[in-house]
Amino acid sequence: MKLEVNQDVCVGCGACQAICPEVFEINDDGYAEVYVENVDEDYEESAIDAKEGCPVNAISEVKDTDEDDEEE
Numbered sequence: 001m002k003l004e005v006n007q008d009v010c011v012g013c014g015a016c017q018a019i020c021p022e023v024f025e026i027n028d029d030g031y032a033e034v035y036v037e038n039v040d041e042d043y044e045e046s047a048i049d050a051k052e053g054c055p056v057n058a059i060s061e062v063k064d065t066d067e068d069d070e071e072e
């Protein structure tokens, strides 16, 4: 699973980092970013919690067309 943060929307509340620091961090500009290429399976659940907990829905899943072929 790949996630991304829309930094135009993020308000830098830090909730995602608090819920799932293995995937999200607040960068020098004060906005969250995803710092892993792919979310490790072990952290998917908390990453999704963070995604759903974002107050401004700034976090979205990136569909990887290469990997998702079998799910079409």
Ligand code: SF4
Pocket (backbone or CB within 6 Å): 005, 009, 010, 011, 012, 013, 014, 015, 016, 017, 031, 032, 050, 053, 054, 055, 056, 057, 058, 059
């Ligand atoms: S929870 Fe949402 S608004 Fe808050 S820092 Fe993370 S991405 Fe930004």
